[in-house]
Amino acid sequence: MIYVVEVPEHAAPRAWFAYDEADFARKVAAGDTLEPWEIHDQLTARCLLEDMGHAEVDALARECYPAICALGDSHGWDTALYRADHLLGAGVLSAEPVSETAAHEAALAARGGLTCVYHGDRDAIGAFEGADPRIAGPAHWHARRALYEQLVALEVLADDN
Structure with missing residues (x-):
């Protein structure tokens, strides 16, 4: 409990x-007030790009989504990225692990x-x-x-x- x-x-x-x-x-x-995936989420740059309709990291993907491509290039396309808006700031993705518990406790504290x-x-x-x-x-x-x-x-x- x-x-x-x-x-x-x-x-x-x-x-x-x-x-x-x-x-x-x-x-x-x-x-x-935030959506559950804004409170805590774990994803990869590849998944983000696929969610935008790009199955490949090509010139069009780089032109349309430079920030996502920069994440993939700097951290690796299949590296886990964490979102926890109450801890990291709105929309910030970090390669440093953020536990679900810490993210939800931060939501309560907010x-x-x-x-x-x-x-x-x-x-x-x-x-x-x-x-x-x-x-x-x-x-x-x-x-x-x-x-x-x-x-x-x-x-x-x-x-x-």
Whole structure:
């Protein structure tokens, strides 16, 4: 399980969960202004060129799509390129790997306020018990309470209160 606590600047904290990385990606994308492939994508320069209708890297392809051809020439036509607009900037492709998790966590962070993501029951329980300084202490009681309620709803914790 993946647990998320969102603390908007001017609204009550809320907690939610995802079953796994695919569910997390789907739920993040559902609440984002960008398309899922803008949040995270992995492709090659060859695939980009083929998507534009050019099966070959010829003079016409180089004339029509110089930026794509420059990517293919500099990184290799079959090298994985990553897109993660919230991390890299709009439309930027990088040969440096970007994990799907990092891209989706950046999408959550771009919404503003505080966002805490916990991968697994142990991390979420620890955060509720005060192990995460971002939501520890009296000032963050509402955020911890939202996480507690989510953990109880999923029967990870017993409702003792």
